[in-house]
Amino acid sequence: MASLRSPLRRKLGQFSDLDTGELALVEALETPARRVPAGQVLFGEGDPPPACYVILAGWAAMYKLLGDGRRQIITFGIPGDFLGVRSLLLRVSDHATVAVTELTLSEFSNKRFMDLVRDGPRVAAAIMWTVSREEAIVVEHLVNVGRRNALERTAHFFLELGKRLEAVGLGERERFACPLIQEDLADALGLTSVHLNRVLRQLRERGLLTLARREITIHDIDALGDLAQFSSAYLDQHEDD
Amino acid sequence: MASLRSPLRRKLGQFSDLDTGELALVEALETPARRVPAGQVLFGEGDPPPACYVILAGWAAMYKLLGDGRRQIITFGIPGDFLGVRSLLLRVSDHATVAVTELTLSEFSNKRFMDLVRDGPRVAAAIMWTVSREEAIVVEHLVNVGRRNALERTAHFFLELGKRLEAVGLGERERFACPLIQEDLADALGLTSVHLNRVLRQLRERGLLTLARREITIHDIDALGDLAQFSSAYLDQHEDD
DNA sequence: CGCGGCATTGAAATTACTCAAGGGGAGTGG
DNA sequence: CCACTCCCCTTGAGTAATTTCAATGCCGCG
Numbered sequence: 001m002a003s004l005r006s007p008l009r010r011k012l013g014q015f016s017d018l019d020t021g022e023l024a025l026v027e028a029l030e031t032p033a034r035r036v037p038a039g040q041v042l043f044g045e046g047d048p049p050p051a052c053y054v055i056l057a058g059w060a061a062m063y064k065l066l067g068d069g070r071r072q073i074i075t076f077g078i079p080g081d082f083l084g085v086r087s088l089l090l091r092v093s094d095h096a097t098v099a100v101t102e103l104t105l106s107e108f109s110n111k112r113f114m115d116l117v118r119d120g121p122r123v124a125a126a127i128m129w130t131v132s133r134e135e136a137i138v139v140e141h142l143v144n145v146g147r148r149n150a151l152e153r154t155a156h157f158f159l160e161l162g163k164r165l166e167a168v169g170l171g172e173r174e175r176f177a178c179p180l181i182q183e184d185l186a187d188a189l190g191l192t193s194v195h196l197n198r199v200l201r202q203l204r205e206r207g208l209l210t211l212a213r214r215e216i217t218i219h220d221i222d223a224l225g226d227l228a229q230f231s232s233a234y235l236d237q238h239e240d241d
Numbered sequence: 242m243a244s245l246r247s248p249l250r251r252k253l254g255q256f257s258d259l260d261t262g263e264l265a266l267v268e269a270l271e272t273p274a275r276r277v278p279a280g281q282v283l284f285g286e287g288d289p290p291p292a293c294y295v296i297l298a299g300w301a302a303m304y305k306l307l308g309d310g311r312r313q314i315i316t317f318g319i320p321g322d323f324l325g326v327r328s329l330l331l332r333v334s335d336h337a338t339v340a341v342t343e344l345t346l347s348e349f350s351n352k353r354f355m356d357l358v359r360d361g362p363r364v365a366a367a368i369m370w371t372v373s374r375e376e377a378i379v380v381e382h383l384v385n386v387g388r389r390n391a392l393e394r395t396a397h398f399f400l401e402l403g404k405r406l407e408a409v410g411l412g413e414r415e416r417f418a419c420p421l422i423q424e425d426l427a428d429a430l431g432l433t434s435v436h437l438n439r440v441l442r443q444l445r446e447r448g449l450l451t452l453a454r455r456e457i458t459i460h461d462i463d464a465l466g467d468l469a470q471f472s473s474a475y476l477d478q479h480e481d482d
Numbered sequence: 483c484g485c486g487g488c489a490t491t492g493a494a495a496t497t498a499c500t501c502a503a504g505g506g507g508a509g510t511g512g
Numbered sequence: 513c514c515a516c517t518c519c520c521c522t523t524g525a526g527t528a529a530t531t532t533c534a535a536t537g538c539c540g541c542g
Contacts, residue, residue, distance in 0.1 A: 046474060064384045067470045072384040086377070089370045094377040094475045129330045135376065136327070136335040142379065143305045143313040145387045146431030150498070181520065190387030195498055197522060229308045233287060234335045390529075422488065436530055438490060 006030055007080030007168035008054055012126040014167055015237065025120040029106060030056055036103040042083070045096045049087035051107050055079050058103035059179055062095050063187065073188035075138050076100070076161075076180070080168040082108065085131050101179045129237065136234045137164075145190040148228070150199045153189050156228035158209060158216055163235050174218040178211065247271055248321030248409035249295055253367040255408055256478065266361040270347060271297055277344040283324070286337045290328035292348050296320050299344035300420055303336050304428065314429035316379050317341070317402075317421070321409040323349065326372050342420045370478065377475045378405075386431040389469070391440045394430050397469035399450060399457055404476050415459040419452065 009026050012018060018026070034053070036042055043050055045064055060077035074095055077083055083105070087093040117124040137160070144153050162173040171177060182200070186193040203209040208224045210217045218224060250267050253259060259267070275294070277283055284291055286305055301318035315336055318324055324346070328334040358365040378401070385394050403414040412418060423441070427434040444450040449465045451458045459465055 064380070066384070066388060070388045072387040074380055074383060086373060086380075089366070089373040090377065091478050092474070094380055125330070132327060132330040136331065138383065139305070139315055139327075139335055139379065142315060142383045142386065143307070145383065146313040147307060147311045183520085192499055193520095194500080194522085198498090201522085233333070237332050424488085433531055434488090435490085435532080439530095442490085 005169075006056070007078070007170065008056075010169050011080040011130055011167055012123065015126045015129050016122060018123060018126070022120050022123050025116060025123050029054060029108065029112065029116070031106055032056060032104055033107040034103075034105045036099040036105065038099050038102050040099050042097040042099060042103075043093055045094065046092050047096075048091065049084050049093045051109060052085050052088060053083040053105040054108050055081050055083065056104040056106055059100040060097055060103060061100050061184060061188075062097050064095050071187045072190065073184065075134070075141060076188070078164060078168065079170060080130075081134060082127075082131055086135075100184065133235070133237060140234050141188075150189070150191055150195060151202060152228050153191075154185075154196065154199045154203065155208065155224050156230050157185070157189060158218065159221070159224060159228055159230045160232075160235065162216070162218065163232055167235075174221055176216055177214060178216045179214055246410075247297070248319070248411065249297075251409050252321040252371055253364065256367045256370050257363060259364060259367070263361050263364050266357060266364050270295060270349065270353065270357070272347055273297060273345055274348040275344075275346045277340040277346065279340050279343050281340050283338040283340060283344075284334055286335065287333050288337075289332065290325050290334045292350060293326050293329060294324040294346040295349050296322050296324065297345040297347055300341040301338055301344055302341050302425060302429075303338050305336050312428045313431065314425065316375070316382060317429070319405060319409065320411060321371075322375060323368075323372055327376075341425065374476070374478060381475050382429075391430070391432055391436060392443060393469050394432075395426070395437065395440045395444065396449065396465045397471050398426070398430060399459065400462070400465060400469055400471045401473075401476065403457070403459065404473055408476075415462055417457055418455060419457045420455055 006027070008030060009018075009023055012026060036058075038058075042053075042060065055077050057079055060081075060083060062074045062077065062083075063071050064074065065071050077097075083097055084093070087095075088110075113124065113127075116127070140160070144156050148156060158178075159173075161178065162171070162176055165171045165176045166173050180188075182196050183193045186196040189196065191199070200209075200211055203224075204211075206223075207219050208227070209219060224230070247268070249271060250259075250264055253267060277299075279299075283294075283301070296318050298320055301322075301324060303315045303318065303324075304312050305315065306312050318338075324338055325334070328336075329351075354365065354368075357368070381401070385397050389397060399419075400414075402419065403412070403417055406412045406417045407414045421429075423437050424434045427437040430437065432440070441450075441452055444465075445452075447464075448460050449468070450460060465471070
């Protein structure tokens with residue numbers, strides 16, 4: 001396996017082994033184009049989608065608001081993830097996106113993608129795969145919110161996050177930095193932040209997981225996986241042909 | 242606007258006005274290829290996705306199961322909807338699909354789509370748009386389950402369903418056939434069927450909506466819309482260039 | 483007529499939310 | 513270096529929403 005320093009290259013490499021030339025094509029996609037300060041709304045719901053981006057560094061949150069201010073976070077974007085692909089064909093974006101931390105983005109234009117299909121079809125396929133995987137994450141998130149209770153749901157969330165972060169080289173499954181505040185977590189998990197706080201305490205008291213100083217430590221990953229009925233099938237997709 | 246009898250042609254026509262030649266291309270996609278009896282599982286979670294389909298007639302449910310039998314329905318497929326597109330690039334399907342009623346499907350192969358891109362690019366674009374819209378429906382569903390209470394959630398669900406069915410000529414927004422049993426509804430809305438039953442009663446007693454003999458009647462669509470904070474923006478996407 | 487699948491209802495238990503009041507820590511300005 | 517603030521986190525007590533368990537009703541169909 002060739003050098004896979006960047007999150008995106010790591011992630012695509014998980015799908016198929018890319019050769020040096022192909023990795024160079026990916027690297028070309030990672031020209032930084034835009035910096036977004038923490039807290040800034042990249043685009044709002046109903047805005048015309050400005051462009052697609054790849055996250056080079058930082059975390060984003062995709063969300064929708066109800067009229068009375070309730071917020072549901074659809075998914076978080078971490079390095080290596082794409083933003084705005086779902087909205088590409090829509091006239092207006094169906095969701096808003098905000099920078100959770102400072103973001104470094106690279107613009108991923110339509111043309112750039114078409115060139116990629118021509119010059120490196122295997123790379124293009126890997127990218128389409130990773131976008132499909134991001135959709136599968138949203139689907140599992142819906143299952144999580146609809147059918148797991150607060151404890152299971154929170155456990156599942158962090159197990160997924162750990163796997164995703166590990167896959168892009170930003171930590172280990174059992175220990176990783178997490179810049180999200182409890183309100184972000186609550187809005188993602190469909191809970192109030194007060195209740196989320198109590199759930200975190202319970203996870204800690206059971207010796208399963210600790211969130212402290214913006215860092216997650218999973219003490220007993222097997223027990224946590226059992227509790228959450230976590231199966232990483234939707235995250236593990238390898239090209240094995 | 243040319244004749245738009247079939248659900249799919251109606252729906253695509255909502256995105257852009259297709260000419261006679263283009264409509265013929267769509268019609269060619271609608272060659273019935275497969276019938277699936279009610280209750281049959283088309284493909285399970287983890288199965289290799291067999292193919293993509295368009296629903297010509299009948300209703301489908303896409304769902305995921307937890308190990309202990311809990312089920313979350315991701316979305317329902319109605320005539321004009323596509324099945325299995327999300328799974329196309331994945332090695333294994335991330336969800337299962339079952340026929341709620343008898344289904345008539347048309348297979349929508351990769352090759353068929355590529356031919357379409359060549360022969361009728363506007364039709365292909367319209368199809369890609371409608372697939373994006375189906376994703377936007379899943380996203381709104383997540384918001385619904387995560388941030389609306391049982392009453393609002395149920396109201397929202399039926400308002401969306403009415404709009405979707407009307408768009409494909411299968412009823413009116415305020416009155417349409419709905420073959421789903423209460424357990425299906427509950428599994429979609431993240432509720433128990435017992436509680437869903439009570440919610441339906443409350444909607445009925447408030448004079449908002451009645452479900453009887455597999456038919457939905459909305460008595461006060463404005464009040465229901467207010468209750469649910471329903472905004473159809475994510476369903477109304479027109480090409481106006 | 484009886485069976486099976488679905489719908490309905492009651493009562494009790496549990497889960498999650500609301501409201502309200504501190505507590506801690508990191509930065510800022512005196 | 514010490515207040516002071518602003519966020520964010522934590523906890524308690526009471527309330528509301530939802531689930532669970534259990535029983536019964538309804539209706540179409542063989």
